[in-house]
Amino acid sequence: METIIQSLKAEREKPFCAYLYDLPKLRQHVSQLLATMPPPCQLFYAIKANSDATLLKTLAPLVHGFEVASLGEIEKVRAVDKNIAILFGGPGKTREEMEGAIHHRVQLLHVESLHELQLLNHIAGQKGVVVTILLRVNLRDAVPNAKLKMAGVPTQFGIDESDIHAAIALANQLPNIKLAGFHFHAMSNNCDARTHAEFVEHCFGKADKWGTEWDIDITYVNVGGGVGINYKDIENQFDWADLMARLEKTLAKYQGSNWNVLFECGRFITSSSGYYAAEILDIKKNHGHHFCVIRGGSHHFRLPAAWKQSHPFTIVPIENWPYPFVRQEVSGALVTVAGELCTPNDILARDIRVPKMRVGDILLFSYAGAYAWSISHHDFLSHPHPEHLYIEEDSILGEEKAAGTNIWALHDSINLV
Ligand SMILES: *Cc1c(COP(=O)(O)O)cnc(C)c1O
Numbered sequence: 001m002e003t004i005i006q007s008l009k010a011e012r013e014k015p016f017c018a019y020l021y022d023l024p025k026l027r028q029h030v031s032q033l034l035a036t037m038p039p040p041c042q043l044f045y046a047i048k049a050n051s052d053a054t055l056l057k058t059l060a061p062l063v064h065g066f067e068v069a070s071l072g073e074i075e076k077v078r079a080v081d082k083n084i085a086i087l088f089g090g091p092g093k094t095r096e097e098m099e100g101a102i103h104h105r106v107q108l109l110h111v112e113s114l115h116e117l118q119l120l121n122h123i124a125g126q127k128g129v130v131v132t133i134l135l136r137v138n139l140r141d142a143v144p145n146a147k148l149k150m151a152g153v154p155t156q157f158g159i160d161e162s163d164i165h166a167a168i169a170l171a172n173q174l175p176n177i178k179l180a181g182f183h184f185h186a187m188s189n190n191c192d193a194r195t196h197a198e199f200v201e202h203c204f205g206k207a208d209k210w211g212t213e214w215d216i217d218i219t220y221v222n223v224g225g226g227v228g229i230n231y232k233d234i235e236n237q238f239d240w241a242d243l244m245a246r247l248e249k250t251l252a253k254y255q256g257s258n259w260n261v262l263f264e265c266g267r268f269i270t271s272s273s274g275y276y277a278a279e280i281l282d283i284k285k286n287h288g289h290h291f292c293v294i295r296g297g298s299h300h301f302r303l304p305a306a307w308k309q310s311h312p313f314t315i316v317p318i319e320n321w322p323y324p325f326v327r328q329e330v331s332g333a334l335v336t337v338a339g340e341l342c343t344p345n346d347i348l349a350r351d352i353r354v355p356k357m358r359v360g361d362i363l364l365f366s367y368a369g370a371y372a373w374s375i376s377h378h379d380f381l382s383h384p385h386p387e388h389l390y391i392e393e394d395s396i397l398g399e400e401k402a403a404g405t406n407i408w409a410l411h412d413s414i415n416l417v
Helices: 002-010 023-035 053-059 071-080 095-103 114-127 161-173 193-214 240-253 267-273 399-403
Strands: 017-022 041-046 065-068 085-088 108-111 131-138 177-183 220-222 260-265 274-286 289-294 313-316 329-338 347-358 362-365 387-391 396-398
Touching: 002 017, 002 313, 002 362, 017 023, 023 041, 023 053, 023 267, 023 387, 041 267, 053 071, 053 267, 065 071, 071 085, 071 095, 085 095, 095 114, 108 114, 108 220, 114 131, 114 161, 114 177, 131 161, 161 177, 161 193, 177 193, 193 220, 193 240, 260 267, 267 274, 274 329, 274 347, 289 347, 313 347, 387 399
Parallel strands: 017 387, 041 065, 041 260, 065 085, 085 108, 108 131, 131 177, 177 220, 220 260, 289 329
Antiparallel strands: 017 274, 274 289, 274 362, 313 362, 329 347, 387 396
C-alpha cells in the first residue's frame, strides 16, 4: 500500500487525500469467512457500515445477501443487484418503507414493535400479499459488553423480551404476516469470540423455547452482526475461527432444527480492506504538545472522533519537497493528529509516539473501510472531498469507472455509529 500511495502522490500536485479500497483483499477476506461457516449459516452484509456501490458490487456475488435499514439502502442494493436477498430491519419503519420493501421483494422484514406488526399487516393486506417476518427481540440479559449495546439495556431497538409472547400471539392472528423466526442483533464491536459464541447460544436457546411453546415453524434465527475490530491492537483481531468452532458445537445441540442461522455483519466485512490516506499539511508545537494537521479529518473519517479513540496509522514517507525553505518535522515525540476543521474535536489520534514525521508525508489509516466515510459530516467547512480509489489486481480505478456512476459519493449518510 505504501508504494501505491507514493506513486499516486507522484501523479498529483494537490495535498493527497483519499479513501482506498483493496478489492482483492475484500474478496479474499469474505471468502475466508464463508469457507469456515458451518452449513446452516448464511452471511449477510449490513450495508450501513459502508454502502459504497463498488463495494456492494464486489460483495454481491459472494455473500448470501444484504441487510438494510431504510428504503434508501434498499434502493442502493437494487441499483447494483436486482435479485440479491435483502433483510430489512431498523426502528421506526414508515409506511413508504414497508411499501418499498414489498415492491423491491425484500426477503425478510425484521419487525421491531407491535405497532409495526399491525402497520405491516395492514399494508400487506392492501397489496394482497403475505410478508415473511422475524420478530426483533431486545433481550433482557446475556449481551456481551461490546462498544455499543442495542439490546440487553433500555434502547429503542426491538421488542422487549418480556413482550415477546404478546408479539407472537399477535403475529399468529394477523392474516398477512408469516412469522418465520427471531432476530437478535444486540451489539456493535464485540472483539471477543468466546462471549460472542455464548451470545449466539443464548439466542438459540430463546428461539428454541419460543418455537416449542408456540409451535412456530422456525426457518431463520438471525444472530445479527457486531463482530468487532480491535482498533487499539490491530495485530490482535477477533478470532473468527474460534467463533465458528464454538458455533459448530452449539449447532450440534440443535441438530433436529431446520434453522438457517443468519449473520448480518457490517464492520467485520469491510473494515480491513479500507484505508484512509491524508497528507500532513503542518506540524507545530502548542502548549508543549506536538500537533500535526492533515488534509482531511473527521469530516471524512469520523470514527475516531465519534468514539474518542486513536485510530491506528503508519507514515508513508514522501521524499519530494518542492519548497526552498526548511521542511518541518518531528522525531521520536508524542504527536496528536488533527484534521483541518475549526474545532478541537477534529482529532484522529492523540499522543502517539512517532519515529519521524514531516510536512508532506502521508498518514495511512488502516481499518477504515467501515463506519468511516459513511458516518462523516462531509460538507462541514466545505473542504474538498477525498478521492475514492479502488485497487484491483492490476489497476486502480476512480469511483466513476469502478461503479459506473458516482452518485453515492454525494450521498451523505447520517448513521452515527
Ligand atoms: C448495524 C447493524 C448491523 C451490523 O453491525 P456491525 O456491528 O457493523 O456488524 C447488523 N444488524 C443490524 C440490525 C444493525 O443495525
